[in-house]
Amino acid sequence: MVEQRRARRRDKILVSACLLGLPVRYDGKGKALDHALMDRWREEGRLVAFCPEEAGGLPTPRPPAEIEGGKTGDDVLDGRARVLEKTGRDVTAEFIAGADLAFREARLQSCRFALLIDGSPSCGAGFLYDGFFSGTRHPGFGVTAARLSRAGIHVFTQTEIEALQRRAFYQTHKGRCNTLNLLHNFHLKSIPI
Numbered sequence: 001m002v003e004q005r006r007a008r009r010r011d012k013i014l015v016s017a018c019l020l021g022l023p024v025r026y027d028g029k030g031k032a033l034d035h036a037l038m039d040r041w042r043e044e045g046r047l048v049a050f051c052p053e054e055a056g057g058l059p060t061p062r063p064p065a066e067i068e069g070g071k072t073g074d075d076v077l078d079g080r081a082r083v084l085e086k087t088g089r090d091v092t093a094e095f096i097a098g099a100d101l102a103f104r105e106a107r108l109q110s111c112r113f114a115l116l117i118d119g120s121p122s123c124g125a126g127f128l129y130d131g132f133f134s135g136t137r138h139p140g141f142g143v144t145a146a147r148l149s150r151a152g153i154h155v156f157t158q159t160e161i162e163a164l165q166r167r168a169f170y171q172t173h174k175g176r177c178n179t180l181n182l183l184h185n186f187h188l189k190s191i192p193i
């Protein structure tokens with residue numbers, strides 16, 4: 001019973017579906033993240049798999065796409081940049097639709113965190129490719145990462161999974177952490193100098 005209550009209190013995490021090995025990437029493959037925390041969170045039912053590009057109506061496989069001109073997902077959301085496939089096709093509307101649906105899913109499932117794969121023009125949460133399909137990286141959020149972050153969802157990349165765990169632990173035990181901090185401070189202040 002106590003364990004059930006604890007499980008309910010633990011926050012859910014929206015995850016790039018390809019990080020769970022689902023074959024949704026542009027090349028029709030997955031990119032499973034092999035980490036003990038993924039196994040644990042999966043067993044606890046905390047992972048919500050989502051692929052914004054498929055949700056936005058794009059097929060799999062599909063041509064690779066990048067945000068044009070070294071811009072970011074925030075620029076796309078604000079109408080200052082487009083997302084273009086390597087073929088030149090404009091897929092901005094599909095990317096924005098996918099980002100909106102990712103946010104809707106996160107809200108429906110009460111996800112306070114997102115674990116997204118880096119480099120993607122949708123899910124990238126640390127770096128992106130610069131729009132010239134040359135393999136050159138630059139820092140920034142993809143369209144979905146920017147949409148979720150603007151909505152107050154804490155976004156982490158797959159390389160930050162342990163930081164996510166620490167943050168989630170703190171959120172879950174915030175009341176207790178504050179009490180412990182107060183006790184700790186009181187104890188320090190009460191030591192005679």
Ligand code: SF4
Pocket residue numbers: 015016017018019024025026050051052053054117120122123
């Ligand atoms: S949109 Fe996100 S979840 Fe879908 S394939 Fe690209 S990186 Fe993976």
